[in-house]
Amino acid sequence: MAASTSRDPFELDRLAEELVNRELANQDDSDVPSHDLPIYIPLSHNNPYLTTDVFDVEAFLLSRSHTSLRDLRAELRDYLSTLKEELVKLINDDYEAFISLSTDLRGEGARLGRLKHPLVELKSQILDSKRELHVIQDAIQEKLVKRAVLREEKALLHLLLKISESVTRLESLLLIASPEQDDLEQSTLDDSRPAHLSLSEDNADDRSRANRAKHLGRVAAEYAQLLYHASKARADKCVFVDEIQWRIDRIRSTLSSDLDHVFSTTLLSLTDGKVSDADKPRANNDLNECLRTYDAMGLWRDAEDVLRRDIVRRFVKKSIFPGALNAPPSPIVPHTPFRSSTTSVSATAASPLPPRTPYTPFTSFALKTPLQSSYAVGSVANSPYAHVLEATDDPLARLYSQILRFVERDLSKIMGVAEKVSFKTVSTGRKDKSLVPPLSTLPPEKSNSEVGENGFEIMANVVWEEFGRAIMDELGPVVFAAGRPNEFRKHYETTQAFIRSLEFLAPSAHSIEAMRAHQVYTSFERRWQLPVYFQLRWKEIVGKVEDVLSVPRVELSPTTDKHSFVTTQAAAVWVAISACWSAEVFIPELSHRFWRLTLQLLSRYKTWLSNSLVPDDKSITMPSEKAAPSRSSTPVETPSTESVAADDSILRQYATIILDVRSMHMNVLTLWQEEISLMLPEAAAEERANTEDTLRQSLATLTATTLPMSSHIVAILTKRCCDALLPVRSVSSQFRAMANKQMPKEPSYFVSSILRPVKVFFGIGVGQGPGGSLKEHFLESYASDIFEAVAQRYVYHLTGMKKTEDSLRRLKKGKKSTFSLFGGGAKDDDGKDEERIRMQMILDVEAFGKDGQLLGVSLDQSESFKSLTEMVHAVDLPDNT
Template sequence: MAPPPAMDLFGEPIEAHPPWFKPDAFLRAGFDADAYVAELRSYVPLDSLAAELRAHLAALRAELVGLINRDYADFVGLSAHLKGVDAAAARMRAPLADLRDKVAAFRAGASAALAALREGLQQRAAATAARELLELLLDTSHVVSKVEKLIKELPTAPSDSSNAEIPINDTGTPNGKAGTGVRETQSILLERIASEMNRLKFYISHAENLPFIENMEKRIQGATKLLDGSLERCFVDGLEHRDAKVIYNCLRAYAAIDNTSSAEELFRTTVVSPLIQKIVPQNYARAVAGASSDELEEDYQQIKACVEKDCKFILEISSSENSGLHVFDFLGNSILKEVLSAIQKGKPGAFSPGKPKEFLRNYKVSLGFLDFLEGYCFSKSAVTKLRYEPAYTDFMRQWNVGVYFSLRFQEIAGGLDSTLTNTFSPTGLNEAQQKPLLLKQSIKLLESLDSCWSDEVLVFSHCDKFLRLSLQLISRYTTWLSCGLSARKASDRSPNSPADAEWALSIPIEDFIYVSYICNNV
């Protein structure tokens, strides 16, 4: 039996460990020695903690020795109670060995079956891939043959408007409805061919670098060339006759084969270019000779009328809902591109900032024309798309507003500086402008500031630069006036006097009253 615990003077048991040391903490499942030490070291010295741990270890060892000594007789007599264990173990060894052999045989059979199953799955996957590839090649061959057949039917079908004879009605005139039906039938057939060509491109993209596809390359190129030619003729015919159904079908065909640029270029050369060439002269020699000016306002008015009359129909077709034709951009790649080309060839001087007044007028009416084109956009995203088109970017790049501002800067700032450096001559009331300014230089400053913000000079995209110019003008005038007054007050006629002070030193005292009057009223 364990000895009774020691008692203190008041009859309470004396604890063997200090209150902060809890031996039960070592028996917890999630005990962490580092965390335990880190927690105690904040208020217990490490030496004290180490001493308590050593004392606890010694107590545990003593308890272990006591337990062994207490049950030593049973431990020694354990071998006497194990008689017959070897015989029992021998009897159990045979069935266990047999079971082990059976498990090993079963494992080997399962491994062989698993290997055979995996090999079969691999063969099946290879066979499936080969079958899919074969089906893809067969579908490709079938689509190529179908496209060739449909293209061959185009010249002989009643859809060929170039070869087919248009019926004549009783009055002896061509039957317009029959011609419309011919074009519409051809456009429908071309849309179907384009859809098949789209399928063909999809098949080819999944079977590249195969000998079968390489052998069919010439056939595919020939079919593509025939389709492009037939679709071009049908689309041009539809544009010439303003046939909305034909144009719609042709545009869907161009969208199916992802060839929107060809449709935009055909519309530009067929419809837009002849109209623009009638408005803007294309002969540069005539422009140089003065047969036509570089003004663009009247030209833009005529171009807007032509767009409204002759181009609006295709813009409405391409922007119709659920049509899939929003990929076309006739505004930028057809209309604006042709307008830019016509101006560059017929009126190249319109982009020159060498004539600031004409340049600014042309620039503002050009921005108005761009706003007119953006009015045909059906959504905000369409406007953003138009502004990022290469034609739109090239058009805006032609207007070198930076050079224009530099010229205006030299004109306005140079004029004021010239006035300030000239001989001083005060003036009376400016009756023409009704501005009670007494100095010619003050009048020039006000005129310069008015010029910076007048409609005939200001460009809103460069408002910050014109604001800075206005502040520079005021600063220049202030410096000129301050230098003159300081020099007059000091009566400094030395050769080192600044140039801005010469006017104050050369005028009589009576004329200087005008300057003093201004300074007192500023």
């Protein structure tokens, strides 16, 4: 083994064998990439570096980096020689073909000249044929134009014949005399009724009398076709149409008058209740036919005029007049079984109203059922505002109820049918309206014609226009009397309930939109002098508050209400804030003004507290910690009776104010959550959050005014507790003067009275105190601050006692004590006295701490009490001096 090592010291055989094995393993491993040798590609025409537009020398040299420059030069020379050989070969091949081409073209010029002469003659012949063809085409086109003109004239003649026949047929259907017989027929017609109806009755055609409405509908359809044909003829500037226009106008007027007569007769028969049950279906069919005919002819305003003249205006004259509110009620008895107001009471009983605001903000469809989407007419008994109109002692409410019953009985069905008829012809934009925009989004200057030019608008143009105008003209001085706020608010609430109940009877959302955009509605809303009403309420509310706040001193309220306000000032401010949102004062349209007044009342109360009741910290004199401690023989200065009475008055006054401010804070927040937030207009979440933040900031500012009062109360109580702590300075002298010197087992007599002023203030174990109502919220904080201050005073007194004891020890000649309250001393009589004094101090401090714990003081968090405890338990080393 040693010999082999000496022959191969570097183990080359083993390394060679391992290299062979590794190469064999690499050949078997397919994942290892193979390294191929570079392939030599000779220069050719397909080389990409030689075929580019711009030859790049560097790129070419990099591609031949494996070739030396000498070999590359030789390779390029070989390629150059190859190119030259190919070029010479190419020239030789093309030169032979070029020479042969020039030999073949000899004599072709003369041959081309002989071919040119026939082409000129052929071109002239072609041009002659083309001219003849254009002449034939022009003749054919002229004949076609003449035929088209003749065809158009023939069609126009047929159209004029149709117009003439249609006019004649309509005149015969309406029994209008022809121009030749006009004078004769006019002399024979003395009846005031329309000619068609009179002649129909003279002919005694029962069938035509039973189908007057259908007959007029067919006439209207024929008339519409006549207008269409006339418009086409007028577009061709036919004089014939202008000549017979007077006959067309006469047909229109006759048809309109006949339709008005039939419609009026049908309305009177249905509303007067004289039609029998057997004739009701026929009357309803006639009503539908009349409305369809009006809609087809575009005579919507004419139908509204007939309805206004024959039905609504007659009721308005009978019901709305200057003395209507003083007249005895005359309810309208419905023709069919009608739900009474008691039904509405039971219907609305399932949804009780808020306790202080018995109404809902007047929005269009806030409480409306989905009847509007199907264009069904509602019922007054189901209206969510019916409870407001049920006051039998209010003549205005009775009048509104009478109007609503009239609209529901006589007009609701008509409005529903008219809406269905118009729904088939109006644009899709009107059909898709499912929500009524708020009143504030509609411009006041928007006229009725701009809201709905096509279709019936009975609710706006008939119902509301007549009733709104009559209320303004006949009852305006009574209804809109802003000088009497109570009556004004009652009338406003009643009128708004009437308007919303009237909207509840509307057949569609579009009809409500049209009603709100009507000029009479805008004028009606302007008649409400809401700023004047708010000004009167402002004077009434603010005047009472200012009378109470004019007194700079706190006055106790004679009565204690449910909101627990003790002072007259706080009670007056709360009554004023509550009045702003009470059902007897609040109006939704003035919500922002009442909200601003609420914030102003809180700010005024805060200003009164700041100006009239600023705590005077100088009135309380606390013992200075830097003053020299009094000796035990010095008599304790007792406060005078006047100062004690003044402090008691301040404690009662400030405790009362703090209690009222807390009650104001809680009651206003409760009022916000339960009522104000619901009564303000709907707004975005961010705006509503900002409004609530504003209220909370105002309340926080009001609460901040009580912080100096709390500090003043704590200062007075601290002073009294420190006064009760003064006997601690005489503990040492009392123990030294005692004849029976035993170890103390109970705390000193004065310890229990140290925190007694706090207990008296909060009424703990001593009956009712001035701050008894504040115990739940302020006892712990007040007691902690007072306990800390008294503990500091306690430490101050013990420090003074230590200095006094040190002075006495230095005055004793040749006597050394081994034990002392504040240091070591000999165990003699003086040392025993000091030990008893020290034990007494420990008992007193422990009792003081327990008394503080009973008031909610955390001893672990009181640094002064920790210092006091450490001081009384400290034991100094013996003094060997």
